[in-house]
Amino acid sequence: EHDFWKTQPVLLSSNSNQDKYDRALKPDISLEKVSKEFIPISSEFYWCTVDIHKSSQMQELYTLLSHNYVEDSDELFRFHYSPEFLKWALDPPGQNPDWHIGLRSTDGSNKLMAFISGSEIEMKVNSVTKKMAEINFLCVNKNLRKQRLAPILIQEVTRRVNLCNIFQAVYTAGVEIPTPISVCQYYHRPLNSKKLVDTGFSHLPPGVSLAKLVMHYRLLPESNSQMPGLRLMTEKDIPQVRKILNKYLNARTKMHQIFKSDEIIKHWLLPKKDVIYTYVVEDINKTGKITDFFSFYLLPSLILKNDKSSGLNTKKVNPNNLINSAYLFYYGFNLEPASGVEIKDSNISYRDLNESMIKERLVLLMKNCLMIAKKENFDVFNCVKIQDNELFFDDLKFGSGDGHLHYYFYNWVIRDLKNRDIGLTML
Ligand code: YNC
Ligand code: MG
Structure with a gap:
């Protein structure tokens, strides 16, 4: 063996x-x-x-x-x-x-x-x-x-x-x-139930009609859930996003990349159509100050039962044979302005902050993320159970999937990590 x-x-x-x-x-x-x-x-x-x-x-x-x-x-x-x-x-x-x-x-x-x-x-x-x-x-x-x-x-x-x-x-x-x-489980949040059921990605639970399922997963832009100041990330946001991300990963996880330069942040996070989508929240009272950001990438899945009609061997793949999946990439937030909590000691870590405050902020942020993914025509929003992700699964109707992602090191021994301690997302 x-x-x-x-x-x-x-x-x-x-x-x-x-x-x-x-x-x-x-x-x-x-x-x-x-x-x-x-x-x-x-x-x-x-x-x-x-x-x-x-x-x-x-x-x-x-x-x-x-x-x-x-x-x-x-x-x-x-x-x-x-x-x-x-x-x-x-x-x-x-x-x-x-x-x-x-x-x-x-x-x-x-x-x-x-x-x-x-x-x-x-x-x-x-x-x-x-x-x-x-x-x-x-x-x-x-x-x-x-x-x-x-x-x-x-x-x-x-x-x-x-x-x-x-x-x-x-x-x-x-x-x-x-x-x-x-070992981290995959989670999925349907955005286009009809397509997911039609393609066999999702199944109608017994006794549930498609109309009812669509209703269950509908994302209503309630007035209190749209974050003011939410917009696509631009070049000038790079230094602030880098700071928020490095600080978030360091405080909340035990294994993560260190984003050493603005150039690296620019590469990984500056929006690129049909590849990487990054949004920031700009504090409407302090022009230019970024308080939160999130990002996701587009990775379609080819539906194999249609392999012959998929167009894989022709110039262009038939878009009907692709599920447009968004995968959560990096996110981060600065709790101070949102919650009104003043952090005097700059060494205080997010871990010492009230877990429920983190949850509240993250649920709001990820709800906005889902609304944008929906607007951008994605069929499903996926992520693995790492970082603080489990804090938003129930509130935002993510369901656990069949797949698991295993994390490995070569020639490096560490004690096993809890899922929440993983801060690295690979593509
Ligand atoms: C795998 N995914 O156990 P043993 S993930 C690592 N990662 O070895 P064969 C794998 N090892 O158990 P096949 C692996 N899958 O006998 C299999 N193995 O010791 C091991 N799939 O080789 C396996 N992409 O060539 C076994 O198997 C040995 O013909 C068997 O080829 C495997 O990218 C594979 O899932 C995966 O294309 C190429 O099935 C093939 O089945 C395939 O007889 C579909 O191999 C695509 C797929 C894998 C995605 C990925 C991460 C890869 C990490 C590789 C390990 C890196 C180590 C660090 C290197 C740098 C170190 C420095 C410094
Ligand atoms: Mg082989």
Whole structure:
């Protein structure tokens, strides 16, 4: 069992009690000792770097993922990342192009058969700050599964990350492998019940009519729930959003990215049509002061029962075969102005504040978020149970889903984290 993972610097079970936590399992390697050669690969394939700035190569990556990437356990839906989304996800400031790794076929077609990517991320985990690689988009063509290609891709990305003097990584997966630091359930909030029922994403509960379901999930913009000053984030909001986000994550979670520069915030949060939507709340009494923000990204799911009519093999995918899902990305808020609480000691953490005040603010903020997602024509709003998310689930009619997201570190041992301590959202 786990012939690959048992050779890697990860714990093999979560009850393997350690005498020491917050440490590496394997010491760093000096640059001379990191192999300069590609990991050996069967003669059917050769290594390549996918140049995401070339639209033909981006198209190849998009095609690989749209046919072969993650599906739900019932095989009804498959994630459908757009080329614009992939460009955003794979090209943050400072991105190393060598970390976009592909395998191509030597059969003469040069077809892209597999992929894995990494980006550098500055993480804070408990009290340790560390540069890590964030690994994502591992994918092997369906016809090549169970041939142990995944371990080869993982070893090649590890080698290229080690060449940059980085020896830890963070990643998430729907599947359980050795060994998660936290397992977080997916939650869904229907916005377009008719489409969700029609496509089999949701089911009518026994004895409930569609009309009744639509009624149940309707979002009325009551006068007291629309936040004054809510608007799309603009370039000039970047420094304030960065401050709110870093402060929020540090106070409320135990593992999160540190957003070191305005450039990074600009990349991840400045709105991009059909990719990332970020809204801020500007205090109407103090012009320019931002008190809250939230963001979500568009990640459609392809409906597979319509695979033949989906248009996957033609130029344009039929929009009727996509569920437009919004996924919660980052949010943050500054409680002072909203609640009228004065915080004299700047060291006081949000944790010391009344939990019910946080809940009240977050429910209001997320209600506004749902109203905007609805207005933008999304079919469903999704998130995982991390950060403070569980505080708004009941009030805003989120329901738990089938899926779970597992969080992992490579070569870093920590005590298991509670769901609410997770402050990292991966795409
Ligand atoms: C997975 N998702 O357990 P053992 S998430 C890691 N992450 O090894 P084969 C995985 N390992 O148990 P297949 C994994 N899925 O024998 C499987 N494995 O020790 C392990 N799906 O390899 C598995 N994308 O090639 C087993 O399996 C070994 O042909 C079996 O390929 C797997 O991006 C896969 O879900 C996932 O495309 C490529 O099923 C394929 O089945 C596929 O025989 C659909 O592999 C798409 C999909 C995964 C999304 C993601 C995060 C990946 C993290 C990888 C680990 C990174 C480690 C850190 C590296 C840098 C370190 C530094 C410094
Ligand atoms: Mg394989």
